Amino acid sequence: MSKNNIERISGRAPDELRNVSIKAGVIKNADGSALIEFGKNKIMAAVFGPKEVHPKHMMVSDRAIIKCRYHMMPFSTDTRKRPNISRREIEISKVIREALQPAIIMEDYPRTAIEIYIEILQSDGGSRCAAINAASTALADAGINMRDLVAACAAGKVNGQVVLDVDDTEDKTGEADMPIALLPNTGLITLFQLDGNLSKEEFDKALELGKTGCDKLYKLQRDALSEKYFNDKNGNKEE
Amino acid sequence: MKTNSVERKYVMPGDVVIEGDHNPLANVIKSGNKIISTKIGMAEISYNGVRVMPLSGTYIPRMDDVVIGKVADMNGFAWEVDINSWFFGILTGSAVFGRQFSSSRDSMKSAFNKGECLIAKILSFDRTRDPLISVSGPGLGKIKEGEITYITSSKIPRVIGKKGAMIKLIEENTGCRMTIGQNGAILLKGTDEARTKARNAIELIGNQAHISDLNDKVISLISK
Amino acid sequence: MPAVKKRRIVDSITKESIISNLANSTRLDERGLLDYRNLEIETKILKDKTNGSARVKLGESEVWAGIKVETANPFPDTPAEGVMTCNAERLPISSQYIEPGPPDEDTIELSRVSDRGIRESGMIDVKELCIKEGERVYSVYVDVAVINDDGNLFDAVAYAATTALLMSDMNKFTIEDDEIKMLDEKQPLPIKSVPVSTTFAKIGDKIIMDPNADExxxxxxxVTLVTDENGKYVSAQKxxxxxFTFDELREISVISKEKGDEIRIKIRxxxxNGA
Structure with a gap:
């Protein structure tokens, strides 16, 4: 039963991402920063640190601590979001932190804090994945020691079809959404969530599709960093 | 850029620099038989091992480094100096007034005030305590005039150049005198015009530290 | 040992060169005393979710503004008037001196001063925002995000808020059988005037316009002074x-009007260009 011919609302192919662009080094005052546009998502991430831990009692003697805040501006959503921090934002801050943490070599920075701030200026489906890509680029831009970059992308099921990168409108009619984050060189999955329902077969397919999405995002992060550091748009140039 | 014994290439975090039995020197980790970069920068594979010269990142204090900082805070016994790093450099009263220093007799403010800039040397740093710094030594002490400009500290070697060639080039062509802090702060002294030229040259090095014909670019910028 | 680097410290040699430059009537970034920094205004940057938006760069200070127009119940004391609120947030990405959490007094001052400038100028005709007296009115939310802080956020936030409001639209409505129905069709906001904020600082006995973070x-x-296009002063905050002395304030009030007219043209x- 091939369902490949079902048209997506967006007109995209089942394995097609929305338009994505990443730019590294967009905020002068931050140690590292990135702006990602992922479909309608417009997200800025900034990294400060390593720096002094505040409050002092949170300091750990043999490694850094990671602080991460995912925050939406009131104008980023369809109906205005109240400025107070919501339970949803707190949960997403936590899963993003835990997605990035395995990539950061925290032992290299004892007694310090690495602060990651994510500001959602315009939201669309998949903002947590977009945010992880921006934060990973910002961390590399800040020169924090990392084992790998972290790439993230969601797969899901819409109209009975497993598709890559579910957006806002698809999410409303969708049956499942599965955001994942990946350390591409080690193959470690560091963010994994699912809501909806998937058969075993669909589950495997979504996972596979999600991985191809992550690979694309990994490449885009590299391109953004190359453009800033090597004045070269297409990554990987060797001298 | 290629020399006989050193191989260079651009890398990013997670990139395998080389496989096989090599010695990890700096900004790389060993995973199995792979050497993996942890930073954006230029990997150098040489006889001694593998290192990555980073193109971004915060200054990590090293013993005997000369740094330029500004006094951020003070208490009765020490000054806390912002040296552009994770921690403040600690300049103790006794490092300035000598061993007989007494907080009641010596006026801390007579030596350094908040906001004042100084050239100092890192005495000790082991990542478990804040770095201790000292201002006694030739060329060290309070900065009375000039302008401080900043660059990513890992690019300081490019500002210095081979055996100081780049400093010499900039100083001779602009008439600006430079004092270089390993923490990425550079003190410029000279006329407005000289400082502007030198500042622009340093900015160029900051943006294009990875390229090989840096000397020519700097010369053409200065002589514009 | 230090807790956090709480406040910006201007180092002594920078201070000295700022002062010696001012004595010669110039500034470190080569501006004249009463020049403002390069002003970049971009519109429609968040067009998918906002009714109006703008991004303003004043030198290195960067802010983004977004407008949301929704409907709400009117306040009991003004049953026939709509609501406009302006709120500015200094995001922790904008500077190492800002911690996340509830706004500090500087941020609250920033928010309130920018709100007052727009409100007191009567930029928005709140009577026109009434849908049905005592029952339903439009509620215009102006939210401004500070992305990078290099001083004089008062003006940057004001320009972004003003531009975003000028770009903003709102849904039309009809009333059938006492039922309010919002339509998909859009109309512009009822704009009456364009206020322009100008900010001055005093270093020694010199007055400068648009101070950067160090200044x-x-x-x-x-002092921040807001003028409208009729040359009226509508709001101020020291x-x-x-x-300041009386003479200084008189001088500032004259320049504020002049520069305000210049900037108003840029905003328009x-x-x-964005329309």
Whole structure:
């Protein structure tokens, strides 16, 4: 039963991402920063640190601590979001932190804090994945020691079809959404969530599709960093 | 850029620099038989091992480094100096007034005030305590005039150049005198015009530290 | 040992060169005393979710504004008037001196001063925002995000808020059988005037316009003055512990109008180019 011919609302192919662009080094005052546009998502991430831990009692003697805040501006959503921090934002801050943490070599920075701030200026489906890509680029831009970059992308099921990168409108009619984050060189999955329902077969397919999405995002992060550091748009140039 | 014994290439975090039995020197980790970069920068594979010269990142204090900082805070016994790093450099009263220093007799403010800039040397740093710094030594002490400009500290070697060639080039062509802090702060002294030229040259090095014909670019910028 | 680097410290040699430059009537970034920094205004940057938006760069200070127009119940004391609120957030990405959490007093001052400038100028005709007296009115939310802080956020936030409001639209409505129905069709906001904010700082006995972060930190006093296009002064706020003399304020009020007219043209141009 091939369902490949079902048209997506967006007109995209089942394995097609929305338009994505990443730019590294967009905020002068931050140690590292990135702006990602992922479909309608417009997200800025900034990294400060390593720096002094505040409050002092949170300091750990043999490694850094990671602080991460995912925050939406009131104008980023369809109906205005109240400025107070919501339970949803707190949960997403936590899963993003835990997605990035395995990539950061925290032992290299004892007694310090690495602060990651994510500001959602315009939201669309998949903002947590977009945010992880921006934060990973910002961390590399800040020169924090990392084992790998972290790439993230969601797969899901819409109209009975497993598709890559579910957006806002698809999410409303969708049956499942599965955001994942990946350390591409080690193959470690560091963010994994699912809501909806998937058969075993669909589950495997979504996972596979999600991985191809992550690979694309990994490449885009590299391109953004190359453009800033090597004045070269297409990554990987060797001298 | 290629020399006989050193191989260079651009890398990013997670990139395998080389496989096989090599010695990890700096900004790389060993995973199995792979050497993996942890930073954006230029990997150098040489006889001694593998290192990555980073193109971004915060200054990590090293013993005997000369740094330029500004006094951020003070208490009765020490000054806390912002040296552009994770921690403040600690300049103790006794490092300035000598061993007989007494907080009641010596006026801390007579030596350094908040906001004042100084050239100092890192005495000790082991990542478990804040770095201790000292201002006694030739060329060290309070900065009375000039302008401080900043660059990513890992690019300081490019500002210095081979055996100081780049400093010499900039100083001779602009008439600006430079004092270089390993923490990425550079003190410029000279006329407005000289400082502007030198500042622009340093900015160029900051943006294009990875390229090989840096000397020519700097010369053409200065002589514009 | 230090807790956090709480406040910006201007180092002594920068301070000295700022002061010696001012004595020669120039500034470190080669501006004249009464010049503002390069002003970049971009519109429609968040067009998918907002009714209007703008991004303003004043030198290195960067802010983004977004407008949301929704409907709400009117306040009991003004049953026939809509609601407009302006709120500014200094995001922790904008500077190492800002911690996440509830807004500090500087941020609250920033929010309230920018709100007042728009409100008191009567930029929005709130009577026109009434849908049905005592029952339903439009509620215009202006939210401004500070992305990078290099001083004089008062003006940057004001320009972004004003431009975004000028770009903004709202849904039309009909009333059938006492039922309010919102339509998909859009109409512009009822704009009556365009207020322009100008900010001055005093260092020594010199008055400068549009202080950057170092100058603002060094200044003994700061004053923000908002004028509308009829040349009326609509709102003002003096900040920082020092003060101004009568003569100084008179001088500032003249320049504020002049520069305000200049900047108003720039804002209108940006709106025209964005429309």
């Amino acid at each position: 603002e930190e060094m200044a003994t006093a700061r 900040g920082k512990p020092g003060g 141009e940006a709106v025209k």
